[in-house]
Amino acid sequence: MRARFLGIPELTDVPDVAVVVDVMRAYTVAAWAFARGAERVVLAESLEDALALKARQPGWVTLKDGSPAPGFDLVNSPALLRDTDLAGRTVVQKTTAGTVGALAVKDASLVLCASFVVAGATARLLRERAPREVTFVVTGGGGRAEEDLACAEYIAGRARGDAVDAAPYLRRAGASRSVAELRTGVREGSTPEDVALCLELDRFPFAMAATVKDSLMVLRQVTLVDPPSA
Numbered sequence: 001m002r003a004r005f006l007g008i009p010e011l012t013d014v015p016d017v018a019v020v021v022d023v024m025r026a027y028t029v030a031a032w033a034f035a036r037g038a039e040r041v042v043l044a045e046s047l048e049d050a051l052a053l054k055a056r057q058p059g060w061v062t063l064k065d066g067s068p069a070p071g072f073d074l075v076n077s078p079a080l081l082r083d084t085d086l087a088g089r090t091v092v093q094k095t096t097a098g099t100v101g102a103l104a105v106k107d108a109s110l111v112l113c114a115s116f117v118v119a120g121a122t123a124r125l126l127r128e129r130a131p132r133e134v135t136f137v138v139t140g141g142g143g144r145a146e147e148d149l150a151c152a153e154y155i156a157g158r159a160r161g162d163a164v165d166a167a168p169y170l171r172r173a174g175a176s177r178s179v180a181e182l183r184t185g186v187r188e189g190s191t192p193e194d195v196a197l198c199l200e201l202d203r204f205p206f207a208m209a210a211t212v213k214d215s216l217m218v219l220r221q222v223t224l225v226d227p228p229s230a
């Protein structure tokens, strides 16, 4: 499995298989939304689109990054979301980097969205599919966000079947600029607890795959089935 690691501005072709990585915080938050019962996460193109979807479907839950805003129910924070009951709900998510990265590869035949909390399941799904090449979309910092690159490289190693020690990857992510910004409250709509939640390895046993349905990019959890024991 060949791996390439590209920022959103570097995506010039339609990849076959894409893994869109956003550790801080979009795809940690999406994973928590599924853990809290959400049925699906619609990745919105813009804040206006998210609000228009909510106007048509008042039962949907809108979520944005940055500060809270009228019309939005939640912010992009795992710590602030983890006590919210989302059973059976549709969440509409719009963030600066993560959702933009997934929409940039929406024509790929397989789009997975990932972070450390679903890294193992994501790698296992890739191993099962065994594609010739995987494009990792490093969503933060124009492709340079250390937490996203570290997570992408870790998943790539595990997908190849290598015995990979997670510690150095988590250390790199922990030393990233995003962590410093979250710890010091530079990022709005966050709490310092977000950092630890974003650096939890394999907290969840599912992967997350996005597909286009009725012109919406819809993220769902993919539960992997254990092979029957001999």
Ligand SMILES: O=C(O)[C@H](CS(=O)(=O)O)OP(=O)(O)O
Pocket (backbone or CB within 6 Å): 022, 024, 025, 026, 027, 065, 066, 076, 095, 096, 097, 098, 099, 140, 187, 188
């Ligand atoms: O929510 C985040 O951490 C970031 C954006 S911000 O700088 O905090 O507003 O968005 P994401 O797309 O999840 O990286």
Ligand SMILES: [Mg+2]
Pocket (backbone or CB within 6 Å): 022, 023, 024, 025, 026, 097, 098, 139, 140
């Ligand atoms: Mg990010």
